[in-house]
Amino acid sequence: MALSRALAFDGVAFSYGNVAALSDVSFEVAAGERVALLGRNGAGKSTIVRLVTGLVHPDAGSVWIGDWDTADLAPEDLARRVGSVFQHADQQLFARTLREDVGFGPRALGFPAREVRRRTDEALDALDLHAHAEQHPYDLSPALRKVGALAGALALEPSLLVLDEPTAGLDRAWRARVADALREHAERGAALLVVTHDLAFAAETLERGIVLDRGRLACDEPLERLLTSAERLKPLGLVPPPIAALSVALDLPGRPVRERDAAHTLARVAGGRSAS
Amino acid sequence: MRTLGLDDVTFWYPATANPALENITLDVGPGDIVALVGRGGAGASTLLLVAAGLAPRVTGGRLAGTVSRGARAGIVLPTPWTQLSGMAFTVWDEVAFGPANLGWPGHAITRHVDHALERLEIVPLASRDPATLSGGELQRVIIAGILAMDPDLVLLDEPTAELDPEGARAVWRLVRSLAGEGKAVLLATSDVDALPDVADRIVWLEQGSVRAMGEPSLLAEDALCEAGLGTTVADLWRAAALPAPYPLTVVDAVQRWR
Numbered sequence: 001m002a003l004s005r006a007l008a009f010d011g012v013a014f015s016y017g018n019v020a021a022l023s024d025v026s027f028e029v030a031a032g033e034r035v036a037l038l039g040r041n042g043a044g045k046s047t048i049v050r051l052v053t054g055l056v057h058p059d060a061g062s063v064w065i066g067d068w069d070t071a072d073l074a075p076e077d078l079a080r081r082v083g084s085v086f087q088h089a090d091q092q093l094f095a096r097t098l099r100e101d102v103g104f105g106p107r108a109l110g111f112p113a114r115e116v117r118r119r120t121d122e123a124l125d126a127l128d129l130h131a132h133a134e135q136h137p138y139d140l141s142p143a144l145r146k147v148g149a150l151a152g153a154l155a156l157e158p159s160l161l162v163l164d165e166p167t168a169g170l171d172r173a174w175r176a177r178v179a180d181a182l183r184e185h186a187e188r189g190a191a192l193l194v195v196t197h198d199l200a201f202a203a204e205t206l207e208r209g210i211v212l213d214r215g216r217l218a219c220d221e222p223l224e225r226l227l228t229s230a231e232r233l234k235p236l237g238l239v240p241p242p243i244a245a246l247s248v249a250l251d252l253p254g255r256p257v258r259e260r261d262a263a264h265t266l267a268r269v270a271g272g273r274s275a276s
Numbered sequence: 277m278r279t280l281g282l283d284d285v286t287f288w289y290p291a292t293a294n295p296a297l298e299n300i301t302l303d304v305g306p307g308d309i310v311a312l313v314g315r316g317g318a319g320a321s322t323l324l325l326v327a328a329g330l331a332p333r334v335t336g337g338r339l340a341g342t343v344s345r346g347a348r349a350g351i352v353l354p355t356p357w358t359q360l361s362g363m364a365f366t367v368w369d370e371v372a373f374g375p376a377n378l379g380w381p382g383h384a385i386t387r388h389v390d391h392a393l394e395r396l397e398i399v400p401l402a403s404r405d406p407a408t409l410s411g412g413e414l415q416r417v418i419i420a421g422i423l424a425m426d427p428d429l430v431l432l433d434e435p436t437a438e439l440d441p442e443g444a445r446a447v448w449r450l451v452r453s454l455a456g457e458g459k460a461v462l463l464a465t466s467d468v469d470a471l472p473d474v475a476d477r478i479v480w481l482e483q484g485s486v487r488a489m490g491e492p493s494l495l496a497e498d499a500l501c502e503a504g505l506g507t508t509v510a511d512l513w514r515a516a517a518l519p520a521p522y523p524l525t526v527v528d529a530v531q532r533w534r
Contacts, residue, residue, distance in 0.1 A: 016408055017408075040412075041412025041440045042413055087411050141316045144316060165437075168437040171466050173315065197412075197440050238442075239445070242525075249530045259508070260515070267516040
């Protein structure tokens with residue numbers, strides 16, 4: 001086993017009763033890697049999140065978090081390594097203030113008060129939430145509650161962060177803030193596994209795309225290549241995000257998929273055209 | 277003729293001093309698709325609750341001004357799992373819950389439920405237990421349940437948040453076809469890139485007030501891009517310091533580039 005492995009699925013199968021959700025799924029995610037988990041509704045993405053967080057266990061095969069086999073571990077054991085935000089993050093908040101909620105994870109893991117405070121402050125900082133720290137979570141807008149749940153996951157300082165649709169319902173400014181916080185977290189060595197339909201967000205934030213199709217691994221490759229190929233995306237139920245589509249349509253050099261790269265390339269090419 | 281009319285509406289949630297909506301005047305007529313855009317907390321969800329008659333009746337709080345609704349309204353909330361009846365063990369029964377509560381005869385319920393399942397392309401889910409569905413499947417079931425009641429005013433709050441890109445496109449096509457049948461549609465979405473092909477009118481909300489209202493080309497204006505509410509393509513054009521007016525969509529950009 002490579003020491004830097006944060007997550008591994010090894011021949012995993014899982015069914016809900018007689019409805020098969022995953023069949024023979026194998027992949028690894030290294031420390032610091034930023035991975036998008038893509039695919040149609042019902043492809044099995046959220047089931048992967050449930051397996052990684054220990055809410056369910058595989059019918060066959062193994063799920064490894066670093067060198068821990070999850071087979072015998074409960075969610076509270078896995079919380080020492082895995083931070084997660086579920087699709088309906090509203091359900092994850094329950095304390096009287098956002099600050100208390102964000103500090104709940106480290107407190108439950110038994111860290112001393114000073115360490116809980118440091119982690120809580122850093123997580124609130126990372127997402128620019130200090131102005132809302134003393135508010136009741138249910139006085140916050142749904143978007144802020146969602147970002148608050150992400151702060152709670154960051155405060156665990158997990159080696160693996162698993163997020164299910166972290167940007168659904170967020171405006172562009174919040175999406176950009178979440179993207180920055182996630183990139184910073186990965187730079188410190190954490191692996192990211194992000195379930196998302198928001199391919200524009202994936203392009204800006206993540207580097208590798210794993211696509212599930214009807215419970216099977218259909219594709220695993222760099223996002224830059226995948227997102228600029230409409231023909232490959234279509235049978236998987238995916239559509240290139242606007243920047244990738246524009247890059248291809250305008251035949252921009254290097255086919256950039258991130259806004260900053262595309263703006264730079266566009267400005268350069270436009271400058272060259274007006275000069276000639 | 278208008279299906280929904282808000283005249284100078286101000287709304288306060290319970291125990292709050294600042295209104296969540298302030299002096300909103302808005303008309304939505306048959307066949308109109310009006311899209312609310314704004315930063316998180318700008319008031320779009322609250323406006324939909326007011327339009328549905330749920331605020332203040334269910335949420336509590338206080339409303340000033342006049343809301344007139346000429347017809348039956350149906351609302352799809354941004355959190356589909358909270359909208360399940362909890363009374364149905366199959367998707368078919370879930371979709372039938374609303375029509376059954378309207379007291380319709382059995383044959384009318386069957387016709388409307390079957391039609392709604394077809395329109396949302398979820399006929400294969402009809403016998404599934406709603407509790408076993410994925411988020412995206414559930415979102416389609418909830419939309420079907422609302423359409424099965426045949427509302428004249430359709431209110432949609434982030435109707436594609438849980439959907440994959442194919443599913444989202446299908447819902448936006450459905451919205452166009454509902455408007456084509458004469459239904460009035462008022463929606464809120466953070467997917468502004470979808471709006472140029474969907475909406476007739478854009479309403480930009482900021483801190484509970486209407487900041488601007490106009491055609492979808494509004495989404496390529498400097499002020500909206502500055503607020504993070506422009507389309508991705510308009511925003512990119514602006515970031516590249518290319519001259520305004522910015523293109524709205526990939527198709528516009530390609531034409532402009534030639």
